[in-house]
Amino acid sequence: MIPARITKRDPLRAVILILLFGAAFVGAPVANHYWLEILTEIGILLIFVVGIDFLVGYTGLITLGHAGFMGVGAYSLVWIAHIQGIPVSIAMPLAILAGAVVAVIVGMLVTRVSGVFFIMVTLAMSMLFYSWAFKARRPFGGDDGLSVAGTIRLDLSSIGIDLDDQLTFCLFVLVIALLIYLLFEWLVRTPFGQTLGAIRQNENRVRALGCPVGVYKVAAFTVAGAVAALAGALHVQSTEFLHPNVSYWIKSGEGLIIVIVGGMGTLVGPVIGTFLFVLFHKGVESLTTHWQFWMGLTFIVIVIFAPDGIYGRLRTLAGSRKRKRKLHQPLDEEADVRADA
Amino acid sequence: MSAPMLEVAGLRKAFGSLIVTDGVDLSLAAGERAAVIGPNGAGKTTFFNLLSGELKADAGTIKLDGQAVTALSPDRRARAGLARSFQKNNLFADMTVLESLATAILVADRRMRVFWRSFGRDKALSGRAVDVAELVGLADDLETTVKHLSYGTQRQLEIGLALVGRPKVLLLDEPTSGMSPEETGAMKALIAGLPAELTILLVEHDMDVVFDLAHSITVLDYGQVVAVGTPNEIRQSAVVREIYLGTDAA
Numbered sequence: 001m002i003p004a005r006i007t008k009r010d011p012l013r014a015v016i017l018i019l020l021f022g023a024a025f026v027g028a029p030v031a032n033h034y035w036l037e038i039l040t041e042i043g044i045l046l047i048f049v050v051g052i053d054f055l056v057g058y059t060g061l062i063t064l065g066h067a068g069f070m071g072v073g074a075y076s077l078v079w080i081a082h083i084q085g086i087p088v089s090i091a092m093p094l095a096i097l098a099g100a101v102v103a104v105i106v107g108m109l110v111t112r113v114s115g116v117f118f119i120m121v122t123l124a125m126s127m128l129f130y131s132w133a134f135k136a137r138r139p140f141g142g143d144d145g146l147s148v149a150g151t152i153r154l155d156l157s158s159i160g161i162d163l164d165d166q167l168t169f170c171l172f173v174l175v176i177a178l179l180i181y182l183l184f185e186w187l188v189r190t191p192f193g194q195t196l197g198a199i200r201q202n203e204n205r206v207r208a209l210g211c212p213v214g215v216y217k218v219a220a221f222t223v224a225g226a227v228a229a230l231a232g233a234l235h236v237q238s239t240e241f242l243h244p245n246v247s248y249w250i251k252s253g254e255g256l257i258i259v260i261v262g263g264m265g266t267l268v269g270p271v272i273g274t275f276l277f278v279l280f281h282k283g284v285e286s287l288t289t290h291w292q293f294w295m296g297l298t299f300i301v302i303v304i305f306a307p308d309g310i311y312g313r314l315r316t317l318a319g320s321r322k323r324k325r326k327l328h329q330p331l332d333e334e335a336d337v338r339a340d341a
Numbered sequence: 342m343s344a345p346m347l348e349v350a351g352l353r354k355a356f357g358s359l360i361v362t363d364g365v366d367l368s369l370a371a372g373e374r375a376a377v378i379g380p381n382g383a384g385k386t387t388f389f390n391l392l393s394g395e396l397k398a399d400a401g402t403i404k405l406d407g408q409a410v411t412a413l414s415p416d417r418r419a420r421a422g423l424a425r426s427f428q429k430n431n432l433f434a435d436m437t438v439l440e441s442l443a444t445a446i447l448v449a450d451r452r453m454r455v456f457w458r459s460f461g462r463d464k465a466l467s468g469r470a471v472d473v474a475e476l477v478g479l480a481d482d483l484e485t486t487v488k489h490l491s492y493g494t495q496r497q498l499e500i501g502l503a504l505v506g507r508p509k510v511l512l513l514d515e516p517t518s519g520m521s522p523e524e525t526g527a528m529k530a531l532i533a534g535l536p537a538e539l540t541i542l543l544v545e546h547d548m549d550v551v552f553d554l555a556h557s558i559t560v561l562d563y564g565q566v567v568a569v570g571t572p573n574e575i576r577q578s579a580v581v582r583e584i585y586l587g588t589d590a591a
Contacts, residue, residue, distance in 0.1 A: 002464065002467050002468045002471050003439060003467055003471075003483060003484070004464075005461050005462060005467075006439055006440050006443045006460065006461050006462075006463065006466065006467045006470070007440055007460065007461035186456075187456055189459055189460055189461055190455060190456045190457065190458060190459065190460055191447045191452045191453060191454075191455040191456070191458065191460050191463075192453060192454055192455060192456040193456070193460070194443075194444050194447065194460040195444070195447070195448060195453040197444075198433055198436075198444045198448070201433040201434060201435055201436065202431060202432065202433050202434075204427075204431060205427075205431045205432065205433065205445075205502065206448060207415055207416050207419075208393070208415060208416075208419055208424075208425055208427075208431075208503075209416075209419055209445050209448040209449055209502070209505070209506065210416045210417075210419035210420040210448060210449060210451070210506060211416055211448045211453055212414075212416050213416070216453060219454075
């Protein structure tokens, strides 16, 4: 008998997604300035983070330099739109394209190594960008940054959308974040995504089956790089201020932590992680200046008690409830398997 | 007689000053079942890796169905029809048996770049995965996660993964290593039951397995071919007895 599906359904993720995005979309219209800023930040960070999960959790490429591509997106957009004066509607796709092109080149270099070396090389690459941006006084203002107010927001007035309105911009970012999430959710369920997952689990086997593994690693790196450039382009539109910190390694590290804490290789886990990270950050920041200390402590606790991340823990809890209901069936799978062999 | 399916001529590999494969010749007809044996350190694994492409030969040629594959990478050799199993289980530990086979089939079909269709709902793909599972006796374990399979069953899957690309030549690296006698028997039956047109080259320690399955046996020692023959000839060869089976064996 041929099973109906090769992979199992995971209805829990749809529930969580609807709850989180539902809360954001419902909350935004009644939110004040402060909360709109938070929601916008969540949306942008989310785009960045699901890209990292695609690389780390699905393809097995643990990057500590992904913020470099946010930098490429932000600086490209500012250069093309603010400095060259080209409309943002053209500059934005070009900024994303720049992220993709840089990711192809960097990807071809960094995928030659693996493991710890991959982590270090991606870190080094992003810091190369950061140190260039830090010194680039002209035209980007170097470490003083550059105010780009009034020239950097996408103009959608032709279709009746005013992105200078804070609520509209926030909703715009959230919609893009949702679309990017769905894009990755789709990608990982296709043969392409399945191949990446197989590469993570056993690269040699995939190669022995006839797959040019390196090409697929670069492809994954490129998709994630382009998406991070999009996040960077949105970030600079949101803050209307360009600063090298957008590409700083701590950004990459935060992204990685969110992915790990949320649940690597689940996409929805990092979405949970993003909401918690930003809300926790803002909440603790208002109480104490040592917010990073408390954040770190919380993450250590989470990693100890939920080694598969928050979503992994949720799934185990939901799964164990289901198993308890099935417990009356005296089925010892392993014994069966042994008898067969 | 038709051209050989796999033809190896003058294959040579040295690690520094140590020559581990020294002018090895080998020729397999289509559908032939052959084995390479030899004592520990004879260079069997190196020879195997030279064939599969994990190692590059210093000299010599490898022809697959008339096509030179000596310079090709492992993935391109696989695409040319040369499949291999691994000595240690080399599987997708977190996938189910069904998912593993379906994944292997899509890679073998060169459909990795397809990003516009669903993988999980591909009925044709799961149908073919089930066919392969039946071929290697895994039809009852489709939904089992690979890491929960017993060792012997994992070895069966190992062969199944090598078969998905409908290879012309299957290289089996010690398919019964680490198996219990019952598991070895089952694996022997499985290999014997593979399609007759498939050319198989075994690298194996277990003499019973080799003598039962192989039509021809090549004996390696210190990287050189010391004997080639039918199982009977090899059994009676004084040279082979001395270097491999020990002088007492008869």
